[in-house]
Amino acid sequence: MSLRIVLADDHQMFRHALRALLAREPGFEVVAEAASGDEVLAIAAAQPVDLVCMDIAMPGMNGIDATRRLLATHPHIGVIGLSAFADRQFVIDLLEAGARGYITKADAGDELVRAIHTVREGRTYLCPDVAATVASALLDRGSLYAAAPRLTERERQVLQLIAEGLTSMQIGDRLHIAASTVDVHRRNLMRKLDLHNVAELTRYAITQGISPTRQGLDGGLPN
Amino acid sequence: MSLRIVLADDHQMFRHALRALLAREPGFEVVAEAASGDEVLAIAAAQPVDLVCMDIAMPGMNGIDATRRLLATHPHIGVIGLSAFADRQFVIDLLEAGARGYITKADAGDELVRAIHTVREGRTYLCPDVAATVASALLDRGSLYAAAPRLTERERQVLQLIAEGLTSMQIGDRLHIAASTVDVHRRNLMRKLDLHNVAELTRYAITQGISPTRQGLDGGLPN
DNA sequence: TTTCGACTACCGGGAAACCGGTAGAGACCG
DNA sequence: CGGTCTCTACCGGTTTCCCGGTAGTCGAAA
Known part of the structure; x- marks a missing residue:
């Protein structure tokens, strides 16, 4: 059984390109694409999904809200955050929302493949610079979630x-x-x-x- | 002889994904990747290049300046602009710099393939919404280059x-x-x-x- | 020389932001 | 149960934004 993947990004070009990238990996199957958080939720409600590659910055529902709501009803789905930035608050919010991976678009394509494999095995994957960000947050305050002002x-x-x-x-x-x-x-x-x-x-x-x-x-x- | 393509974008992930997308097209060969305009110029100086897929927003030298300088020394190279936005000013500046194609990342991946084929044949390709933008600029003033909202x-x-x-x-x-x-x-x-x-x-x-x-x-x- | 663009400055009015307060419903926790 | 938090909603008032004018100066271009 291959891994059923959903790609969520507001750029169709990026989705198509990622699809081509993932198509080369045996065992990966991109079953749907979404341009917003709402579409992710609709897809997950309509068909079985194993993993979502979720861009954070999307018009309409953003990736963090989408992750939170997706995992509320489908806790078994793995979510990998995919963003142009590695901002600390951003990473923390996403991980707190339940995502199990985080990669920036500045990383190599291989990073994504590696992350998908890792998350598929139930573990969490952070790309190096994100890991450093999280580590510095821990060093700063001793706790991840006691970080800066959390927004509802x-x-x-x-x-x-x-x-x-x-x-x-x-x-x-x-x-x-x-x-x-x-x-x-x-x-x-x-x-x-x-x-x-x-x-x-x-x-x-x-x-x-x-x-x-x-x-x-x-x-x-x-x- | 396959078409020698250079991909220029500051997101490595996007470059790798695009490379996978273009690898499926016979006759296309991605010979190099660049993360900035400077790198594009360096690559073109070091090896033969037929076509560049050029992102507009890059750190260091942006895609528009890079296009202008690239074509000054290598006028035979085809440049296709690739941007997240279809801003009128971007499009016009890029076309004025000598690019022969413009596609937004909101377009399908097929659009890029189509654009490459068109530019390879020496013609110009604009994706639909970009074409509409240019058309409106022409309608507005009859001239393309008087359109850009230049700020003082x-x-x-x-x-x-x-x-x-x-x-x-x-x-x-x-x-x-x-x-x-x-x-x-x-x-x-x-x-x-x-x-x-x-x-x-x-x-x-x-x-x-x-x-x-x-x-x-x-x-x-x-x- | 006249025309044009840029920069300067003001008037007036409606809409929205900004800042302070109060207050009820519902959820969650010790 | 009391305390806390979130979300909801309204009150008043001041400031700023937003939009429409007009208009003078200066320098550059036609």
Whole structure:
């Protein structure tokens, strides 16, 4: 029985290329692709899945929320985080969400193959620079999870939408809550993170990988 | 004689995956990989190259400058731009630099194969959304090269400070101009770039490298 | 010389952000 | 059970953003 893999990344080109890379490995079978966290959940609900290669920065539901919700209902699925950055908070959040692997896109393709094999065997794989990041976090505070200000899932969702340029009212519509509630989350975010305006929140969201660097304003016609 | 291809992207994972994708096409041979524009130039100087798949956003020399300098000395090499975004300015700058193809990472992997075949035959290939972008630019002004929303030095300064989270008044103090003047620059920026709030301006500044992704707020997280 | 772009500066108004408070429901824990 | 946390929601008020004008100066280009 080959390993049933789902690739989640907002870039179709990257998914297709990864699929070609993994196709060369015997025992690997990419059974589906997803462009957002929601699609991952839908796929897992519809067909058996063994492992997900999950990009963190995706429009809509990001990889961390997707991991948390996926593992809540499908705890047997292995999740390997795949990101352009190796930010500490980012790694910690993902591991805390239950992921069992983390690789950056700066790593070699072989790293991913190695990670998949490792996770398939039930163990955890971190690429070298990520391992160093986690180690430094442990050294700094003695505990992984006592780290910096942890955001709730709701706060992460709100932060992502703020960084995408939505107003509180638009965010409220999107999340089906009142704009005033969004404002509360916004204030709590700023207090927790010691940030004081949308620009800083946006930068934070991008560095943490909560928000993709860009996703809406492309095809459009400026001027 | 197979087509000698160079892959230029700062993510090793993406290069390796693309290499696997292209390896399935007969007549394609990836002869080298580069992580920056400088490496592309070095490779082209050292060995024969037919075609370069060039990512736009790379550390050090970016894809646009690399294309310009590469074609200055090796005009026979075909360059296909490969970017996460279909920003009008990127596309136009790259085409003006002499590239003969442009594809976004949101496109299917097949698009790249198709583009390579087209460029090999000496023609130009643009993926659909990019073509639409260029068409709209042409419709707007009848000229391709007058399209790029070029920012003035002052606008760049203001944009950077907005992205750092300063208010108009703080920016005015920093630049020794009135807050009302900063507002004018802010409005002109938003009009030129078709952006409508601080979050989008911040994201733009980061993707353009006008504002660094991180500075200060990561290492020593508060609380 | 006239025209144009860049930079400067102000007015006015509506929308949104920002900052403080209160408060109830539900979950979880010692 | 009491305490704590999260999420929900609203109140008020100030600041800033966002959008629309107008307009003067300066230097460069036509």
